[in-house]
Amino acid sequence: MWVMMTAFILNAVLDAVFIFSLDLGVRGASLATLVSQISAVGLYIAYFTKLGGTVLVRISHISLRADRIRQLALVGAPATMTSILSALAVMLLYGAAAPFGDDSIAAVGIAVRILMVGALPITGFCIGAQAILGFGWGARDYAHILRAAKFMLFVTIAFSVLYSAAVVIFARPLVSLFSDNEYVTELAVSTCIVFHLFFGLFGVQSFVTAMLQSFGRARLSAIVSLARQGYLFIPAVLLFPLVAGLNGLLASQALAELGAGIIALIVMFNQFGELRRALRHGPQERSG
Secondary structure, three states: OHHHHHHHHHHHHHHHHHHHHOOOHHHHHHHHHHHHHHHHHHHHHHHHHOOOOOOOOOHHHOOOOHHHHHHHHHHHHHHHHHHHHHHHHHHHHHHHHHHHOHHHHHHHHHHHHHHHHHHHHHHHHHHHHHHHHHHHHHOOOHHHHHHHHHHHHHHHHHHHHHHHHHHHHOHHHHHHOOOOOHHHHHHHHHHHHHHOOOHHHHHHHHHHHHHHHHOOOHHHHHHHHOHHHHHOHHHHHHHHHHHHHHHHHHHHHHHHHHHHHHHHHHHHHHHHHHHHHHHHHOHHHOOO
């Protein structure tokens, strides 16, 4: 947590220094991100080299057994693909906004930044809480899993709903922090509102993805995690702007969020049902 916070704060400080003080513009922002990420990796290496914390990492712990590598790859693949698709989705989003002018690109960029501010705490919380679900699953302690899952779900939904409501209500003052251009501000306000209409479902998506990864259910995890920035969003952002122009572009993000949320809800109720059945019948009934 402290390394992540340090990296974020360092990134923000370096953004101001490189962009404004050194007048490097976009190059400065990229350089700030690069330096902060390298610093974070350095801090992680230093932490584990000094054998800090309760989890000790040594070279001797590395295993090249094919079955273990396969298991790790299956569980980690959805998260890896989600990160790759997120970068691709942002690229396609900006590319789709380009025909509508620089103001549209700027407006979309502001909305994406504000969206990320809300998404990062939820993602971080789910990553941190994922270990609790994993421990419970390994111990066949279904009662503990259900309690932890319900708490995680409450926190993620509450935060995502409150954040989306705050952005919709205070969209104009938030956008004003990024731009003083009146036309860009108007576009960005509309973009922020549309982008956050269904952001309340992002908490469900993040929770379900973390839960499925804790259970080792890679395929279901991929179905949920790849929906929002993958197989729902990419076709929408390529097609909708051609049909409905800028409004179609904005709708692509909102509808992908809605569709991914519905998928996550269906999977979540199914998983909760399995957990309750396993709790009633005992650990011998755990499904695979």
